[in-house]
Amino acid sequence: MTNWLPSLSDGAGPIYVRLADRIEADIAAGALPAGVKLPPQRNLAFDLGVTIGTVGRAYALVRERGLVSGEVGRGTFVLGSSEEPSRQPQPEVFGGTRFAPTPGKLRMDSTAAPDVGQARVIAEVAARIARDHAGDLLDYVRQPLPSWLEAGRAWLSRPGWEPETDAIVPTAGAHAAIMAVIAAMTSPGDRIVFETLTYSSIARSAALIGRRPVLVEIDSEGMIPEDFEHVCAQQHPKLAFLMPGLHNPTLATLPEDRLAEIVGIARRHNVWLIEDMVFGNLVDGAPGPLVLLAPERTFHVGSLSKSVAAGLRAGWVACPPHTAQRVHTASRMVSGSLPNYLLTETAARLVLSGEANTIRRSVRAETAAREAIARTIFQGSDFASRPDIPFLWMKLPEPWLSGLFRRAALEEGVLVDEEDEYKPTRTDRTHHRIRVGFSSIPSREDVKRGFETIRRVLEGGIAGHDSFG
Template sequence: MTNWMPTLSDGEGPIYVRLADRIEADIAAGALAPGAKLPPQRNLAFDLGVTIGTVGRAYALVRERGLVSGEVGRGTFVLGSSDEPARQPQPEVFGGTRFPLTSGKLRMDSTAAPDVGQTRLISELVTRIARDHAADMLDYVRQPLPAWLDAGRVWLSRTGWQPSPESIVPTAGAHAAIMAVIAAMTVPGDRIVFEALTYSSIARSAALIGRRPVMVEIDADGMIPEDFDHVCAQQHPKLTFLMPSLHNPTLATLPDRRLNEIVAIARRHNVWLIEDMVFGNLVDDASGLLVSLAPERTFHVGSLSKSVAAGLRTGWVACPPHTAQRVHTASRMVAGSLPTFLMSETAARLVLSGEAEAIRRSVRAETAAREAMARTILAGSEFSSRPDIPFLWMKLPEPWLSGLFRRAVADEGVLVDEEDEYKPVRTERNHHRIRVGFSSAGSRDDVLRGFDTIRRVLEGGIAGHDSFG
């Protein structure tokens, strides 16, 4: 316990904001060292002559700023100083609860494109490239070929919007593209906005290189603009990562009105935007694009992983004007090299020949058939799904918690994702949901077995599983 006592004589605005600012200033000055425990809210409220609610709001604000971590029953602890990003402990990012690869377990915790016959086509194409370009395959890739940029232009284009080839940066998948943008456009200590549920691997990766993930609330339509505006005003983030056309894991699509509001807020606070279209590429009826509304600040990212083949490890990012070279350089520095010749050439030929689009259509048809199986076998359960998206977002009945249910079905041989996999920062909120992917399973019989296992565990109830705790 620290003997720290703040003074609130300086500063402007509400008391809780001044208290939060004082905490941040004292962390930066070293008066509150990493690991220090802040006074209990009741004690500090008494010493300052304010209400417990005022102190609680201040603690919540510094938690949002990524400066402290609150642990139920233990207290609130300092994470580090934003003025010394190289020495500060990384912000506490929640997640990483996946099972290791286990033989005999049915993988319903992944959403790679299903095999719809593309294996043979890709194998033949790779063989031809290896035969005709053996020397190129043995060397480093120093600059992307024009065809690779053109393939990115074709694959990313949609709903009346098309990027220019010079704005395209080829990468080793969407994750690599997003991390290249983060490395290029932010510095250690900068805050990055994530939705309250999101592809949290990006948040964990960003924290690993010294960036600070902060959270914005969502509802059934996606990111809430008012909370985004509040976070921007309070925490001054440099960049926002979101999935407006098809959200993972909730399947929400941002309405046009919200898209316009988010763009206006990003412009007002000078925030860069990353638009992840990995799942949006599977949707034909996607709403408007952030990049078409705000091309001067939006990085538009796509890949082949969900639509063609995850193992190709190929993606592209369309960059705002005058930023592509920065992202290209960052991609080389972060990854150690550009994507390989073999993968880039294979992806480009698939896209430019039209074969990638044909595979995408077949993938969508297979996904629709498997989603229909879910609606039949899991009838009566509450979940969100779409015929064109290879996962469902299932609400668990009380008193199931997602972690306990995940362990229960794993004990029956099926792997699913609990909700904590999608939380960018630690939070006490429980959604009582799991994500069930059904594209990576090898056959429809496997999918049937997985859905049936989930149904049986739900029908059996929590009895017999509470020992997992």
């Protein structure tokens, strides 16, 4: 650790740029020699009287310049002149939503659709659009195209249920769709129900715009109706967020009797429902969608991220009667525009041509092959998995804690998600579990290597890892 403290009195522009420039100058001058660790962001922010975010942006900028390397849990270090970041392909350094790419690490904290050759198909479709509709790429999107709505209707349809096209709102992915619904149907201060384990980015985003997350307990089958009833009676939430078709991270699917109970409770307490089917879209034989039971209050959300390609950023929400325009307006107001023309048109063409379903079948087959590898390597371990879903929900043996295991796996070159990533608010509940994603890594060989590393860390025990770092 260095006692280096930069002066920001010189230079022009934003503070973070001046700080990045000072770091670069001091590296060039030898004041920050190769291998030295930069001060922790929080400490430097305090010493300079700036925000942690300002320091974080500066550190990110000097990483982009190739001057330093950063690693989660260790810090930021100055690179030597011969330590330029490798331009050779690295094992899976892209993807994920919670951490910046970490060179040389196997990213088993992401569940984007695996590479099954869909890039070539997507590129061909996008090239045709750019060639034939170049003018549309130069302007704002004023209104969704009818084909975008039809594609949403086709993609969201489930056995026994098919939305009307005038109920469809296209968005830049499922997260954007869910946040548009929350912005449209609730007000600052309103309470929103989340399960005690869930896709917590939605809860955190909702809190950021002034909504108040409240928790409902879950068990091995999903949300517990009795606790939902209690929370509704005591806290009067406006909306509930669920993943009944396939729960992330537990892999539970809500049985039909619970779906019916939840719908009855929502009706009694006048609660809107958001049904996130991003993973459910991969599942065969799941119970009928929640929207089939409660079409008057359910917003049914889906996207292409897990089934086709996460980079397309294409999603849709099917809205209850007379609410689609509110959601459309909220989406436009929150994001500043309608969805990107090129990406949404590409997604719509993939869906309407049948290519998206072809890709989805290949994705499911690749996922099943990788899940079979996991079952072999982790035989005897306590974990939940499905052949159609690209992650495991793994119970850690005593005395592992999920945060400590994550750090230990990172030391061995593998990124996994600890359970706190799925807690929407602070809670005393511990499950001693990790989520292991295996779709974003390019090859099955690297997936197998990642699984073997995790197994080795599990069997090696906690004694070989420093819990005080």
